[in-house]
Amino acid sequence: MIRFENVTKAYKAGTVAVRDVSLDIDKGEFVFLVGPSGSGKTTLIRLLLREETPDQGRIWVAGREIARLSPWRIPYLRRNIGCVFQDFRLLPNKSVFENVAFALEVIGRPRHVVESQVPQVLDLVGLGKKRDSLPGELSGGEQQRVAVARAFVNRPLLLLADEPTGNLDPATSQGIMKLLDRINRTGTTVVIATHDAGIVDQMRRRVVELHRGELVRDQERGVYGYGT
Amino acid sequence: MIRFENVTKAYKAGTVAVRDVSLDIDKGEFVFLVGPSGSGKTTLIRLLLREETPDQGRIWVAGREIARLSPWRIPYLRRNIGCVFQDFRLLPNKSVFENVAFALEVIGRPRHVVESQVPQVLDLVGLGKKRDSLPGELSGGEQQRVAVARAFVNRPLLLLADEPTGNLDPATSQGIMKLLDRINRTGTTVVIATHDAGIVDQMRRRVVELHRGELVRDQERGVYGYGT
Amino acid sequence: MAVSAQYVARETATNLWRNRLMTIAAILTVAVSLSLVGVSLLLRQGVAQATSQWQHGVNVLVFLDPTTPVPTTPTAQQHTIDQQLTQLPYVKSCTYSSQAADYAQAKRLLDPSAASVLSVATTPASWRCVLSQPSEAAAVARQFTGFPGVDGQVQYPQKAIRTMETVVHVLDAVFLVLAVILLLSAAVLILNTIRLAIFARRREVSVMKLVGATNWFIRIPFMFEGIVQGVAGAAVAVLVTIGLHAVLDHFAGHDVNSLLYDMRTPAPEVAMTVVLVAVIGVVIGAAGSAIGIRRFLDS
Amino acid sequence: MAVSAQYVARETATNLWRNRLMTIAAILTVAVSLSLVGVSLLLRQGVAQATSQWQHGVNVLVFLDPTTPVPTTPTAQQHTIDQQLTQLPYVKSCTYSSQAADYAQAKRLLDPSAASVLSVATTPASWRCVLSQPSEAAAVARQFTGFPGVDGQVQYPQKAIRTMETVVHVLDAVFLVLAVILLLSAAVLILNTIRLAIFARRREVSVMKLVGATNWFIRIPFMFEGIVQGVAGAAVAVLVTIGLHAVLDHFAGHDVNSLLYDMRTPAPEVAMTVVLVAVIGVVIGAAGSAIGIRRFLDS
Ligand SMILES: Nc1ncnc2c1ncn2[C@@H]1O[C@H](COP(=O)(O)OP(=O)(O)OP(=O)(O)O)[C@@H](O)[C@H]1O
Ligand SMILES: Nc1ncnc2c1ncn2[C@@H]1O[C@H](COP(=O)(O)OP(=O)(O)OP(=O)(O)O)[C@@H](O)[C@H]1O
Numbered sequence A, B: 001m002i003r004f005e006n007v008t009k010a011y012k013a014g015t016v017a018v019r020d021v022s023l024d025i026d027k028g029e030f031v032f033l034v035g036p037s038g039s040g041k042t043t044l045i046r047l048l049l050r051e052e053t054p055d056q057g058r059i060w061v062a063g064r065e066i067a068r069l070s071p072w073r074i075p076y077l078r079r080n081i082g083c084v085f086q087d088f089r090l091l092p093n094k095s096v097f098e099n100v101a102f103a104l105e106v107i108g109r110p111r112h113v114v115e116s117q118v119p120q121v122l123d124l125v126g127l128g129k130k131r132d133s134l135p136g137e138l139s140g141g142e143q144q145r146v147a148v149a150r151a152f153v154n155r156p157l158l159l160l161a162d163e164p165t166g167n168l169d170p171a172t173s174q175g176i177m178k179l180l181d182r183i184n185r186t187g188t189t190v191v192i193a194t195h196d197a198g199i200v201d202q203m204r205r206r207v208v209e210l211h212r213g214e215l216v217r218d219q220e221r222g223v224y225g226y227g228t
Numbered sequence C, D: 001m002a003v004s005a006q007y008v009a010r011e012t013a014t015n016l017w018r019n020r021l022m023t024i025a026a027i028l029t030v031a032v033s034l035s036l037v038g039v040s041l042l043l044r045q046g047v048a049q050a051t052s053q054w055q056h057g058v059n060v061l062v063f064l065d066p067t068t069p070v071p072t073t074p075t076a077q078q079h080t081i082d083q084q085l086t087q088l089p090y091v092k093s094c095t096y097s098s099q100a101a102d103y104a105q106a107k108r109l110l111d112p113s114a115a116s117v118l119s120v121a122t123t124p125a126s127w128r129c130v131l132s133q134p135s136e137a138a139a140v141a142r143q144f145t146g147f148p149g150v151d152g153q154v155q156y157p158q159k160a161i162r163t164m165e166t167v168v169h170v171l172d173a174v175f176l177v178l179a180v181i182l183l184l185s186a187a188v189l190i191l192n193t194i195r196l197a198i199f200a201r202r203r204e205v206s207v208m209k210l211v212g213a214t215n216w217f218i219r220i221p222f223m224f225e226g227i228v229q230g231v232a233g234a235a236v237a238v239l240v241t242i243g244l245h246a247v248l249d250h251f252a253g254h255d256v257n258s259l260l261y262d263m264r265t266p267a268p269e270v271a272m273t274v275v276l277v278a279v280i281g282v283v284i285g286a287a288g289s290a291i292g293i294r295r296f297l298d299s
């Protein structure tokens, strides 16, 4: 499903965010991406979305080398990827409902599908009552849940989640993780960047650890950290 | 230092975010504010900053009833309060250095004080090397640390922190909490809204719990939750 | 593409409403800019109208030699000359004025002491010819010189024509240049405003892209927003133009001597201006949005 | 307040640079708008100049009765009459033209057949008076009528004066109205642009407030930004205005007959326009920013 081959990415400012990373993730896997702040987790996710292109190395997603994708095909790549962004990236002028509905409208789902599916997903993340609020009128955790809802509303092949529980209390976090687990069981590949040691340790799934941009650990049924 | 007297705050949309909360926090205290997502923690902090005014009840900060403050005095209130916002609220057009320096310039600190103090604080949060980056060029955790640095650079009387470790790995989180603890020991009152059960349980300080806007627990040397 | 009409309509409407400030700013800019263009075009038409009015006043006066006998009651013969004259290039129509008529007019025009030295016999009869092209007066005068019985000198208001032509040309040029400058300025200002408005929403655009929206899916609602703003602004401009036209017409009233009366512009030409203004509004709105959004669409 | 000059300077400079797009948009808007105002003011001054040139050409022609004997070699006596005439209100200067001179001129002006009926004796001598106020020609003519030896009729170019005056008044009014409309439009457009630019930075303003910045602390750098944009825009407008003036002057050349020559505007008046444009730029920049930011400062 995903293959990184000696991928290196440096930002203009000179920071090497990802250094010579090679990684294979199969279809249907559930992977935690861990590492200290600034270790390159978000950058890895941005590379998968082709929000950035690698300086060196190659990346395949669903059998395609995405650096070679022509610009007009990028949207179609992204439609197969649901993403929970670390900073949410909600559309500030759209209501909760519209934000989630947008991911369906983009792929041309008819109105009645949108009308039935969105409220269902919002209920799943516990925001049924907030459907007409604007993002600015939500608490941090509520915004994060909207982002989660938007990411999987269109049943993507690949679900990327960058710190999806950073603003959530442990109970809600567990709810979200159960949800992601359930989605994973339907065949969706799930990659989660997280700092939440409790959840990683509890779920016992594959753990990939980055440190200063380098892949330092890749462990089946892993835990958050060795010592911490 | 802080006194809430039967404070109620409802937003336009009809959500009662804070309901009849009474609370006293003495000078020099260290308080954790906990509660599920959407329980009103951020709203409480916004009330203290007079970003919002209560619908009912009264709030005193440092001996002043802040709802009665005339508009031109509000900036002077805020200069005594350092705040780490949940969504960071960095100035997007200013570098890391300038963002932190701004809090000092606002209170008229001369240039040489700014020049010496800001790098010191940036080193404390581990961002010495990122001083010239813009917020958009930082990882989530780095932005959060800039927000922390800005909040205490001018040694405020009161330090409010809304989810200051949501985007940080456990090691960095502990570093930040140690920092806040140290600041607290110099006499600064510290109020932290957080979901990080690990930290709350480890620090064993006063815990105030909100649930649907109501104060449901106020416990000396408390833990994050009873059951969770 | 596959952008549904319903989606576009809803998107356009809600975005216009939720970005009120920017909507109003853009409409205002279009309205002000295009109003200036419209007014300037209108004034230019007015000048053109006035010119064509004034041109009716340019005559070439052909004096016949009083010593050559001419019939005092010119009928068929006069008609022939008339035809011959009229066939010359640039000559529109000619009227004959007999010696007696010319004498009468001279007496009226000159002060008595000067008139007293004239007599019917010494006053030359004349043809007064209206030209289709006043600037050709000199050429026409030359042509007449060969005609039988025509006095050596052919009079035409040389200095007056030159001055009037200069004024008209300058005014026409001024208003044309003004209209073009205003149009360019309007384009610049409107594009500017749209760019700023889209700049304020660049984050929104980037989020849409990350969720998998195609460029057209993002662009079309923006373009429709631009069109609506352009149309609304142009509508205001059209009203201002029509309003000004009405006001000028009103003040022109029926005072034949007033300059405004000369400047009255017929409705069809005003309509042309109005249509032009409206089209500019739509095009600039749509193109402006499309161009303005382009750099935020490049990934 | 306590806003240090250093802070303001640094803040202004970096903000202008980091918000390039908005800076350029604002400068462009100011430049385009004020250029239009400047050009319009310049044209208006040109018209005023041309008017004053044309006014030198308005003479009142006083014919002396040829039957009343007048000295053929007028010396002291003529001087006295000259003085008397000049003392009349609105009369600027008068020149005498003898019977012989008038006859010579008439011969030149009229066609031979008409001229042949004139003689020196029947041609009246005349005074040709330049008026300071051409519109008063009729009144002056009435005053002359009482003078010794003055022929009953005093000639002045009645129709010509009326037409010229109308044209001048209309042109003057058109350019004044245009300048005022353009000025108002410029104000609206510039305010609009500044508001949009500040709107795009409203979050920044709100963060500054939350960190404890006073309103003036936030407002002053914004105002200076506005001033810099206003000055830069106005500078462009000033260059355009001066440039146009230079171009017009160049084309005017030394062709005394051209309208452009008549419109040449003296440097001090151009300087006035330029100063006016610059001041408007600064004021609108500063005030615009201050007003634009106001609603985001209300807490
Ligand atoms: N747009 C950018 N321009 C320049 N440098 C950047 C940019 N984005 C990220 N970086 C740098 O690249 C490094 C890796 O960033 P990244 O966001 O991938 O970290 P992360 O693992 O997601 O961290 P966190 O857990 O704090 O979110 C950091 O040092 C960061 O400062
Ligand atoms: N500006 C607003 N307008 C309307 N409702 C709001 C606004 N801000 C917050 N709310 C609502 O008020 C409630 C409390 O919000 P608040 O941000 O205080 O929660 P919180 O405890 O900080 O939650 P979290 O842990 O998720 O950040 C929520 O239900 C939220 O939707």
Ligand SMILES: [Mg+2]
Pocket: A041, A042, A043, A086, A162, B139, B140, B141
């Ligand atoms: Mg990250």
Ligand SMILES: [Mg+2]
Pocket: A139, A140, A141, B041, B042, B043, B086, B162
């Ligand atoms: Mg919160």
